[in-house]
Structures are given as C-alpha cells and as structure tokens.
Amino acid sequence: MSSLQFWKPGTVGPGSTLDRATETEGNVLSSAPLTSSVSIQVARERLPIFKHRQKLLYCVETYGVTIVVGQTGCGKTTQLPQYLYEAGWASDGNIIACTQPRRVAATSVAGRVATEVGTILGDEARILNVIKVGYTIRFEDVSDKERTRILYLTDGMLFRETLIDPLLSRYSVIMIDEAHERSIYTDLLLGLLKKIRRKRPSLRIVVSSATLDASYFLDYFSAGNPEGEATIISLEGRMYPVEVAYLQEPTADYVRKAAETVWNIHLHQASGDILVFLTGREEIDRCLEELSEYLPTLPRNAPRLKLLALHAGLTTEEQLAVFEPAERGTRKVIISTNIAEASVTIDGVKFVVDCGFVKIRIYNPTSTLSSLATVPVSLASSIQRAGRAGRTSSGICYRLYPESALASLPITTPPEITRVDLTTPILQLKSLGIDDLMKFEWVSSPPAETVLRALENLVASGMVGEDGRLTATGEKVAECPVEVNIARMLFMSKEYKCGEEMLTIAAMTTVQDVFIIPEGAAGALAELERRKFTAEEGDHLTLLNAYNAFTRYGRSSSWCKAHALSFRAMSRAVSIRAQLKKYMQRFDLPLESCQGDAKRLRQCLVSGYWRNGAKWVADGTYRSVRGNVVLYVHPNSVLFTRKPRSGWVIFHEMEETKKTQIRILTEIEPDWLLEYGHTFRDKHTGVAIS
C-alpha cells in the first residue's frame, strides 16, 4: 500500500482554536494530596485561568452576563466557581451554581472541586459539617440546603428547579457550562435567565462556550438590554498542537478509507493510539472487519494492533475496555461514534481519523416523525474531534474529505431545540407562566410549525384549554418527569384501577434497551429467554412481566444476565418507578393493582396512546390511524412475527430509519380508540376537548 495520500496544509494551533499547551491536562490537581492546602494552592496557580482571576471577577461584578470562551483544560469549570466563592458571591446564604449537560460531568467535577477546597462530598462531609461543594443530578442529590455553597448540577435539574422557584432566588451566580453544546435544557435555561435578570438584576450569569459560538451568545444577551449588559472574556487552553491533514480527493466510501488510513498510520507513524470517528454501529462493525482483513499482512516485527469499538449500545464493561492501556508494543485503535467527541475522553490518543459526518435527530412536525439523518459535521465539531488528538501530546488529525469541503461545512450543529418535539418543553414553559410563546426570547427559535404542533397536541390531550392556558391536569403533568402521554395514562389509571401496573409500564417504556439480544447463536438463546416474559397482548405487558420477575428474583445482576436483560436498564427502571410513585402519591392517585385484568390495563394504555393507533394489513405492515402511513414493526417487538387478533394496536413511538418503524406495541380493540379520539373530558374543568 502506498504512503499516506494526504495533503497537510498546516496546524490547528496558536491563533486558531486549539492553543499550545503549557503543561499536561488534568493530573495537576487530582494528584494534590488531600490534606496539604499549600500544594493545592501552588497547583491552582499553574492553571491558565489563574492569571485572569481578577479580570473574571471584575467582569462578573460589573456585567450581568459574562461569556467565557474557555478552551479545554483551562480550568474554568473547576476554578471559576471557586474564585467566585472566595470573592464572597456565596455569602448571605447565596449559592453559586454551575450546570453541566451530562451527569458524569456534574458528579466528577464536584468531586474534584471538593478535594481542592479541602472537603469531601456526601454523608461523611455532612457529619463533619464541612459541606461546601455538592452536586445534584436526577436520583442523586449530594448537596445540603443550608451548607452547600458551590453546586454542580445538570442543566435539566436547574430547569426543573425553575418550575418550583421561577426566579431561582437561592443563586447569586449561575454558570452555564458547555453552552456551545446547545442541549435543549441549556437553551431553555438561557431563555429563562435572560427573563429572570429583568426581574432580579442582582443575579449574575456566566456562559461558558467555545470560540465559534461566543459572539452569538453576546448578541443574544445584549439584544434589548442596556449597553454593557454582557461581555466576553477569552482564556487560552492547554492543548497540544494538532496537525490537520486532508484527503486530496473526496472518497465514495469513508468507512473503507478510514480503515486504510488507520493501517497507513500504523505502518508509517510513531507510536500513539488512534481514534476513528464514524457515524454508527453498522459502520463501526464494517470498519473493524476491513481492518481485521489487513491484520494477517502485518510484518512480523511490527507493533501489534488492538481494535476496539465504542458506542452507547455497548455495556459499561465493554465501554471501559477503551480506557485500558494497551500492552507494550501494541497500538490501540478505537473506532467510535460521536460519543468520543464530548462525552467520553480517552487519553493517549495521538491520531484522529474523522469521517466528517455525524448522525443527528431530525423532527418533522408535519408528519410528527423523528428520524436519524447522517449529515456533514459542523466546523465546531471537526475542531473538537481534532482536539482529541492533542490531549497528552501533539498529534495529527486526518480528515477524510478534501480541504475545499471545509467551506461548505456549517459553523455549528443546529441546536437541539430546533430538531425535536417540543410538547413537553412547551407544557413546562406554560407552567412557568409563559403563555405567549411568540414573545419568548429563544436563543434559537424552533420552527413555528413545531410549536404549533406541540400546542395542538397539548390541547388535544387536555393539558391546555381552548383559551391557551393550562388546565388543572396540565399544571400537574407539567411537573412530572415523563412524556405527556405517559403522564396522562398515570392520571387515567385511577379510572381503570391499575395504578400499580401503569407505574411500572411508565418506567419501563422510558428506559431503552431492556432486552439484550446479541448477534448470532447467543442471540437465539437470548431470544428464548425473552420468550419467558412474553405476553400475547404485546410489548407493554411483556415489559411489565420482565420488571415483576426482576423484583421477584431479588433484583440481581446475575439473574439479569441469565435472562438476557440489561441490569443497568432494569435498575434505572426501579429508580424511575420510585420517583414517579412519589408524584402519584402527591397527586392523590391510588396505587391499585388491576389483579391481572389485562383488558383494563390495555384500555388505560389507549388513554395515553390514543393518537398512536395502527391497523394491521395483510402484508404484515400496519397503517397509522392518523395519516395512513405505512408502518413496519420493530424487530424487537413480540408482535414482530404475529398478527394481533383484533388487527389493531397502539404503539409507544414511531421513528423513521430506512423505513418508518413502530416500537413497543400492544393489541387493542378499535372501538377503544374512538372513545378517546372523539372527546376527552378534563376531569377537573369538565371541558370536553375534541
């Protein structure tokens, strides 16, 4: 094979978006001894952010909104809240909050900062009366109402808090970290924070973002506000330079090209692990196959190659394998989805191979269909991906497209809020008293049709009245951490006397990948195990059976393994169920059991899924009641191979892949659909809704 057919136009480095590193990332602080405050002090001063300390504090003091452009490794997430604390922003019972889009980030950063300030997290700290740093994520609140001064939490949790305290009055400063990722909760929070600041100007906001988005946030917070409301401050990072190489010609098959590139790197470049970005599991598997075909041609004296896949569908153990250092004389190759772009960080990577594409969710409000589309990555993403090669030393990023294609890349990925169903978020905004959605200051406006569709959905399900205001049920459902149709079933379970079972079904439909069906012979065996739970009525009751069996047999991981169930998913279902149970109790919904009366259960399901009806047709596909769309049953369904006796089903969700598929089906009688399709009478207002 020829040497690399890449053109190397230069380096992503100083002056660009990845700055030259001054020292190794991360271990400076974590290696500091717990008890020695002196060494911690020294270490903190070595962080690039330190010399901007006074300037940062001045900006927060002077400006309502400070946009911090901080590159990976500058220490903003760990240091800025501490500077603010030391400057007195947490006095008088005030709290400094820092939001993260992911749970792991919130917990791990809180742990690190607790070490730095000389305390610890959790119960031990509570006894010692030294709680200063805490974190809050769903199912886990490691904070103290009185004593926590610096609180790390997921953006979703802070958004939820606005439903209880709309002015977020316990916080003096709120830092929205990783804002450039534009998670839906980040966007909603930023919109609310701009509003909150008008009523509570003393609140300070810090938005931390990557370079390419900073001026967008500045414009957003400056619009309609007095001069000097917002400012930008830029911090250099601690990245090593990454050289970028492009293909000379576009490739028709980037998976094959990726394999070829990996092979070339291995034969011609010095040691260092390789990280490959592809779009999905199928591509990853194919790339692995191509590479294993090369392996026998490896010269006897050449270093070995260790091939690893990384995607969210793997078990935790399988995912952990990518962090294990390879044996001496072996190079690791990690072939990954976008999970390695921001969620998972692997040190030791010196080479990145970027296919230039990503899979993103797209929502079509007209058809209410969600789909996964493979689209070119944004410029911001390609920079982030390249940066993965420069974490521990300088590196090279091979982009599998010509440099000329750079110009056609979008600057950033469209924010999530423009690409998803907004039924639940809009219900929540209404619950916050934001009734005129046209006047809400979105950071990026969602498509008008998506907003209209969400409103229509809310009216049809009795959450919003004809006057555009929340109904009594709507007020309650807005608080529930589940989709609107699921919440509606929980409320209707009172009529059908099946609260106990609906609670389980609600929890089980929320977790994904309950059944583990591996490839090949093991898969056939797993399939047999799953049949033990199968209910002929369909998937909802099958999920119920699986959950009940799980609790009956002691909730053990070995039991799950023996029955082809995911222990992680099942445990999560237990937590979600417990959380939803509290809401049921608060709303006075009885936890009765239907005592095995599956008919009542199925009727209750229709009260939530009444818009998701479908009729079986002779070729084994279904037609949707709304829109007469051709629907294919997902292969994981127990109804995949079987015609429902009545010929009718409701389904949990539909998604467009190569075909339009429906997942989690239950057989129903068609006249049950009519009952809900025509009118739903809101129990509290008595208003009939068509």
Next chain:
DNA sequence: GAGCACTGC
C-alpha cells in the same frame, strides 16, 4: 422478516 447518533428530567 431484521436493527439503534448522543444526552437529560
């Protein structure tokens, strides 16, 4: 007759 980017409450 065949499949699933990533998060979050």
